[in-house]
Amino acid sequence: METILDVQNIHTFIGQYHILQGVNVRVPQGSITALLGRNGAGKTTTLKSIIGLTPPREGKVIYEGKEVQGARSFDIAAKGIGFVPEHRAIFRDLTVEENLKIAERVKGDYLRKRDFIFDLFPDLKRLMTLSGTALSGGQQQMLAIARALVPENHLLLIDEPSEGLAPVIIEHMMKAIQLLAKDSTIVLVEQNFLVASQLAEYYVIIEEGRSVQAGNMKDLVNDKAAIHRYLGAA
Amino acid sequence: MNTFLRKNTVLLITLAAILALFIAAAQGMEKKDFVITLLRGLSVGSLTFLVASGFSLIFGLLDVLNLAHGTLFMIGAYIGWTVFVRPDTFVDLLTPLALILSGFALGDVYPLLATRIRFGLSLKRILPWALVFTSILLFGWILPRYPIAIWNVGNYGQSPVTYSFMADSGTRLPVLPAAFTEISAPLALIGLLLASILGAFGLALFNNTAQPLKLNWKKFISFAILLLVALLTFIFNDSLTAALTGLSSNWLFVIAVLVATLSGAGLGALIESTLIRPLYIRPIYQLMLTLGMSAIGIEIVRAIWGRPEFVMPKPAFFNGSGGVCPATNFADWWANNCSTILLLDGRVRVYNEIFIPIVGVIVLISIWMLLQRTRLGMVIRAGVQDREMVEALGINVRRVFTMVFALGVGLAALGGILAAPSMGLSNAMGESLFLNALIALAIGGLTNYPGAALGSVLVGLIQQFIIKYGQIGIAIPFTDIIFKPTPPLVPASTVLLMVIILLILPNGLLGKKE
Numbered sequence: 196m197e198t199i200l201d202v203q204n205i206h207t208f209i210g211q212y213h214i215l216q217g218v219n220v221r222v223p224q225g226s227i228t229a230l231l232g233r234n235g236a237g238k239t240t241t242l243k244s245i246i247g248l249t250p251p252r253e254g255k256v257i258y259e260g261k262e263v264q265g266a267r268s269f270d271i272a273a274k275g276i277g278f279v280p281e282h283r284a285i286f287r288d289l290t291v292e293e294n295l296k297i298a299e300r301v302k303g304d305y306l307r308k309r310d311f312i313f314d315l316f317p318d319l320k321r322l323m324t325l326s327g328t329a330l331s332g333g334q335q336q337m338l339a340i341a342r343a344l345v346p347e348n349h350l351l352l353i354d355e356p357s358e359g360l361a362p363v364i365i366e367h368m369m370k371a372i373q374l375l376a377k378d379s380t381i382v383l384v385e386q387n388f389l390v391a392s393q394l395a396e397y398y399v400i401i402e403e404g405r406s407v408q409a410g411n412m413k414d415l416v417n418d419k420a421a422i423h424r425y426l427g428a429a
Numbered sequence: 430m431n432t433f434l435r436k437n438t439v440l441l442i443t444l445a446a447i448l449a450l451f452i453a454a455a456q457g458m459e460k461k462d463f464v465i466t467l468l469r470g471l472s473v474g475s476l477t478f479l480v481a482s483g484f485s486l487i488f489g490l491l492d493v494l495n496l497a498h499g500t501l502f503m504i505g506a507y508i509g510w511t512v513f514v515r516p517d518t519f520v521d522l523l524t525p526l527a528l529i530l531s532g533f534a535l536g537d538v539y540p541l542l543a544t545r546i547r548f549g550l551s552l553k554r555i556l557p558w559a560l561v562f563t564s565i566l567l568f569g570w571i572l573p574r575y576p577i578a579i580w581n582v583g584n585y586g587q588s589p590v591t592y593s594f595m596a597d598s599g600t601r602l603p604v605l606p607a608a609f610t611e612i613s614a615p616l617a618l619i620g621l622l623l624a625s626i627l628g629a630f631g632l633a634l635f636n637n638t639a640q641p642l643k644l645n646w647k648k649f650i651s652f653a654i655l656l657l658v659a660l661l662t663f664i665f666n667d668s669l670t671a672a673l674t675g676l677s678s679n680w681l682f683v684i685a686v687l688v689a690t691l692s693g694a695g696l697g698a699l700i701e702s703t704l705i706r707p708l709y710i711r712p713i714y715q716l717m718l719t720l721g722m723s724a725i726g727i728e729i730v731r732a733i734w735g736r737p738e739f740v741m742p743k744p745a746f747f748n749g750s751g752g753v754c755p756a757t758n759f760a761d762w763w764a765n766n767c768s769t770i771l772l773l774d775g776r777v778r779v780y781n782e783i784f785i786p787i788v789g790v791i792v793l794i795s796i797w798m799l800l801q802r803t804r805l806g807m808v809i810r811a812g813v814q815d816r817e818m819v820e821a822l823g824i825n826v827r828r829v830f831t832m833v834f835a836l837g838v839g840l841a842a843l844g845g846i847l848a849a850p851s852m853g854l855s856n857a858m859g860e861s862l863f864l865n866a867l868i869a870l871a872i873g874g875l876t877n878y879p880g881a882a883l884g885s886v887l888v889g890l891i892q893q894f895i896i897k898y899g900q901i902g903i904a905i906p907f908t909d910i911i912f913k914p915t916p917p918l919v920p921a922s923t924v925l926l927m928v929i930i931l932l933i934l935p936n937g938l939l940g941k942k943e
Contacts, residue, residue, distance in 0.1 A: 248817050272823035284818040286811040297807050298822050346823065 196223040199350055199380050200245065205254030205264070207237075207244045214240045215251065216404040220382070222350070222397075227372070227381045229395035229412065231388070231426055237404040238384040239281055242352045245382075246278050247271040258350070273300060277343030281354040281384075283335045285327040292323040294338055300346035312341045315371050333364035340371065351375065354384045369394055388426055392416050400425045443933055447887065454894050458901055461775030466897040467890070468772075468782035472851070473865070474889025475789025479844030481866035481873075481881040482796060483837030489813040489876030490833050492712065493705055496719040498841050499863025500726035501693060505842025506849040506858060507734050509689035510589070510741045513681055513849075514596045516673035519688070520666055521577040521607055525621055527659035529568075530695070532625030534651040536702060539633035541644050560631030567624035574612040575621075578605035582735035590739045597742035618663065622656075632703055682744035686846050693842020694835040701834035706827070727856055736856060741849035743768065747780035781851040788847060792840065793882050800878060809833060813876060865892075868923050872930050874940025883938055888923045895922045 200222040207215035215237050222228045230238040243249040245256055247268035256264040263271045272278065286294050295312070296305045313320045316337040322330065330338060336356060343351050356372065357365045365387075372394055375381065385391035391398070392412055399409040402425055408415075415421060434441070455463045484498045495501075512519045548556065581587040587603075595602055609617065662669065673681065700722070708715040742748070749766035756762035756770045762779065769776050770783070777783065800806035808829050812819045820826045844862070852858055865888050873884025895914045902911035914922070930938060 246821050248821060267825075267827075268817075268820045269823050269825045272821055278818075278821040280818060280821070284815050286814055286818075288810045288814060289807060293807055297804075297811055297819070297824075300823050342822070 196225070198222065199224040199259060200382070201255070201257040202241070202245060203255040203257065205241075205244055205251035205256065207240055207249050207251045209240070209249055214249075214404055215244060217254075218244075218401060218404070218406045219409070220399050220406065221409070222380060222382055224380055225376070226397055227376050227383055227395045228397040228399065229383045229385055229391040230399050230401055231385070231391060232401040233425070233427060234386070236401045238401050239354055240404075241401060242278070242280075242354055242382065242384060245271075246276055246352060275347060275349040277346070277348035277351045279339045279343050279351065279353040279356070281358065283339040285330065285335045285338055287327045289327055290323065291319060291325055291327065291330070291338060294327055295342055295345050298342045298345040304346050308345050312344055315344075315374060316341055332359050333361065333368075336360060336364075336368060337371075340368075340375075344375070349379055351379055351381045353381060355386060356383070357385065357387050357390050365390060388422065439934060440938060443930065443938065451890065451894075454898075457903060458897065460773050462897060462901065464773045465775040465777060465782070466893050468777055468786065470890030470893035471786040471789070471886065472782050472889065473892060474886035475786045476844050476848050476852070476862060477865045477869050477888055478789055478882050478885035479792060479840050479847070480862055481869045481885050482792075482878060483840035484863075484866055485870055485876055485878065485881045486796075486809070486833055486840075487837040490809055490816075491701075491705075491709075491830050493715055493834075494719065495834075495837070496716065497700075497723040497726060498838070498866070499859030499861075500723040500730075501696065501838045501859070502841040502845040502848075502862055503730060503854075503856070503859030504696070504726060505689045505693045505845030506741075506854050507730055507845075508692050508842070509685040509846030510593070510734075510849050510854055512673075512685040512688045513678075513741060514589070514592050515578075515580065515602070515605075516681070517578045517605055517670045518580070520662065520670045520673065521579075523662040524618070524659050524666070525572070525575055525577075527655045527662065528618060528621040529625050530699070531622060531652055531655040531659065532627070532629035533699060533703065534655055535626065535629060535649070536633060537648045538644065539630050542630070543634055557631045557634035560627045560634070564624045564628030564631060567620055567627070571612065571617050571620045571624065575617050576607040576609055576611075578607035580605070582733075588737070589734050590737050593739040593741060597740070614663075618659070622659075629703075635707065678742070678744045678748075679746045682746075686843065689846035690839050690843040693845070694839030696842075697838025698831050698835040700838070701831045705834070706830075723859075727859075731856055734854070738853055738855040740853040743780050743850045747784060747850075778851075785847055785851060788843075792843070796840075797878065805829070805832065864920070865889075865923070868927050870937070871927050872937055874937035877937070877939045877941065880937055880939035887926065891922050891926055892919050895919050 198221055200220070202218060202220040204217050204219055205215055206213065206217060218237065218241050220228070220230070220241065230241060232238050240249055244251045244264075245258075247263070247266060247270075251264050254264065255262055258271070258274060258276065261274075263274065286297070289297065295309075299305050318334060319337055319341060322334060327335075327338070340351075340353065340356070343353075353372070356368050360368065369390060372381065372383070376394075383391065383395060385394070392415070395412045397410070398412050398415050399406050400421070401407070407425065408421060458466070480498060480502050484495060487493055487495050487498075580589055580592060582589070585591060592602055673684070676684070704718060704722070705715060708718060746766050748768050750768055753761055753765050754767035754769065755776055756765060756767040759770075761767070762770045767779065769778050771777070798806075800810060808819060808824055808826075812826055812829060816826050819829075845859075848858065848862070866885070869884035869888045870881055871884070872887055873880030873882070895918055896916075899914045899916065899918075902913045904910075905912055934940070
C-alpha cells in the first residue's frame with residue numbers, strides 16, 4: 196500500500212525541552228493509524244509536529260511524497276491535512292455555522308460539504324445558529340471533526356476524540372470515524388485502548404518521545420506483554 | 430431572558446448606577462450647558478474610541494501591547510496637517526517614500542532567494558549585517574541630498590506655526606524651493622530603490638526561519654505598484670502639486686484624512702512586518718520596542734514639525750462665520766457652513782461636537798460590520814481566541830496579523846487627523862489621549878470591541894462633565910457649599926471610575942470572564 200505520510204526520526208523541542216527524540220510514523224494511504232502511549236509520551240506533539248505547529252528541529256515529515264517539515268503550518272494544512280486537536284478548540288465567539296465556514300479553503304467548500312456533514316452528524320444541523328460555547332462536549336467533538344471535513348483533506352489528524360465523552364457518544368463518534376476512513380487517511384491519538392484497537396488497522400507506540408514499536412493492530416491486541424509494558428493496560 | 434438577567438445582574442446594576450449619575454449630573458446644570466457638555470463628551474469619546482479600538486484589536490489578536498499607539502495617533506495628525514497645509518511638501522515626499530517602501534514589499538521573495546543562494550556559514554552570519562549597513566549608508570547619503578520643499582522649524586516666519594496661521598486666515602502660502610542640485614535625479618532614485626531592497630533583504634535574513642513553498646507573480650504586485658507610484662509622482666510632481674493647491678479646502682481635507690489614515694495603516698504594516706514579527710516569542714522585548722518607538726516617534730515629530738503647538742485650520746465646510754452665524758437650524762447651517770450652531774440655546778461647534786461624533790459612530794458601525802459580516806472578521810474573532818487552530822486550518826494568520834496591525838494604527842491615525850482641527854497639534858497630544866484610551870479599555874473590557882466604545886464614551890463624558898462642573902460648581906445637597914472640581918480632578922475622575930468598575934467587574938463592563 197502506498198504511504199501518504201512518512202515521519203522520519205523527528206526531534207522536536209518545546210522551549211528548551213527535548214520532547215520528541217526520534218519518532219518514526221509511517222501511515223499507509225486509506226488506513227487508520229493509532230498513536231498509542233502513556234500520558235506525556237509525545238503523541239500530541241507528534242501530531243503538532245506533522246502539521247507544523249511545533250516544527251521539528253531534525254528529521255523529515257514527508258507528505259504525499261514531498262518534504263513539508265519547516266514549512267509554515269497554514270501551508271502544510273493547505274496541502275490537504277485536517278487537524279482535530281485535543282480539547283476541540285471550537286471558536287467560542289463564532290456560531291456553529293461560522294466555525295464550519297472558517298475552515299473553507301476554497302470558496303464554496305462549506306456549501307459543497309454541508310449535506311455530507313449533516314448526514315454524518317445530524318445533531319449539528321439544528322445547532323447552526325448557536326455560539327460555540329453553547330455546545331456540549333460531544334457536540335463540540337462532532338463540530339471539531341466536521342470542521343476538518345469542510346475543505347478537501349486527504350489526511351485527518353485526530354487527537355483524543357473520545358476524551359471526556361459518554362460511552363453512547365463515543366460509539367457514535369467511532370462510527371463516524373470509520374465512515375470517514377473510507378475516503379481519507381486518519382492518524383488517531385487515543386488513550387482509550389479499547390477504542391483505538393477497534394478503529395485502527397495500524398499502530399505506533401510512543402514512549403518518552405521515541406517511537407518504540409509499530410505494526411498491525413491485530414498483532415498488538417494479542418501481545419499482552421507489550422500492552423502492559425507500554426500502555427499500562429491489562 | 431431570565432438567564433440573561435441572572436448572568437448580568439452586576440453589569441446591569443453598574444450601568445444603572447452610571448446612568449443615574451449622569452441624570453443627576455444633568456439636573457445640576459442648565460439645559461444648554463448639558464447639551465454642550467454631552468456633545469463634547471461624545472467628541473472626546475469618539476477620538477478616544479478611535480485610539481482604543483485599534484489598540485484593543487491589536488492586543489486581542491496579536492497579544493501585542495502597542496505602547497506607541499498614542500504616538501501613531503499624533504503622527505497621523507501631523508501627516509494630515511502636512512497634506513492640508515503644505516501639499517507641495519507632501520507631493521515631494523511621495524516619490525522617495527514609495528521607493529523606500531518598495532523593497533519591503535518584496536518581503537515574501539527574500540526567504541526564497543536566501544534558500545537559492547548557497548553561501549558558507551561565516552558569510553551567512555555577516556551578510557545580513559553587511560546588507561543592512563550598506564542600506565543605511567546609502568539612505569544616509571541620499572536622503573539629506575534629496576530635494577524636498579519643506580518648512581524650517583528654526584525660523585519662525587517659515588515654521589509650521591506660521592503656515593498654519595496663514596492658511597487659517599486665508600493668506601496665500603509662499604512657494605518653497607526644491608530642486609536636484611546636490612545629487613542627480615536618476616542617481617537618487619536608483620540609489621533609494623537599491624538601499625530599500627538591500628535593507629529589506631538584510632532584515633529578512635535576520636529572521637529567516639521558515640520559507641514559503643512557492644513563488645508566483647502575485648508576490649511582485651505591490652512592489653510593481655510602488656515603483657509605478659514613485660515614477661508617476663516623480664514625473665508629474667509639479668502638476669500634482671498645482672492640482673492639490675488649487676483644490677477647495679473641503680476636498681483637500683478629505684484627501685488629508687485619507688492620506689493620514691492610509692499612511693497610518695502603511696506604517697502599521699511596516700512596523701508589524703519588520704520590527705514586531707521577530708519578537709512574537711519575546712513579549713517583554715516587544716513591550717520595550719513599542720515603548721522605544723513611542724519615544725523615537727515623538728522626537729521625530731519634534732525634529733520635523735517643531736515643538737510649538739498649532740491648530741490645523743478647519744475646512745471651509747465647518748468654518749463659516751458672520752451674517753446669520755451661528756446657525757439656528759440645520760438648513761441655515763447647511764446654507765452658510767457656520768462653524769457653530771445653536772442647539773437648545775447652547776452654542777455648539779459643528780466640527781468638534783457634531784462631525785467628530787458622527788465619524789466615530791460611522792467607524793464603530795463599519796468595523797463592527799467588518800468583524801461580524803466578513804471572512805476577515807471571522808478569522809480575527811477566531812484568532813483572538815486560538816491563533817494556532819486558525820493557522821492549522823490553513824489560514825495565513827501572519828498576514829491577518831499584519832492587516833489587523835495596519836487597521837489598528839490606521840484607526841489611530843484617523844483619530845489624529847480628526848483631532849488636529851479640534852484639539853490642535855502638539856507633541857503631547859498622543860500621550861494624553863492614549864492614557865484615556867487605556868482607561869477606557871480597562872473600563873469597557875480589554876479586548877471587547879463594543880466595550881472599547883462604551884468605555885471611551887464614558888471616559889469622554891465624565892471628563893467633560895467634571896470640566897463643566899469646574900466652571901459652574903456642584904451644589905452639595907443639604908448644605909450651602911458649592912464644590913468646584915479643580916483641573917487635576919479631570920483625569921483623576923476617570924481613574925476613579927476605572928478603579929470602581931474594576932473592583933465590581935474585574936474584566937471591565939463587557940469583558941469576557943477568562
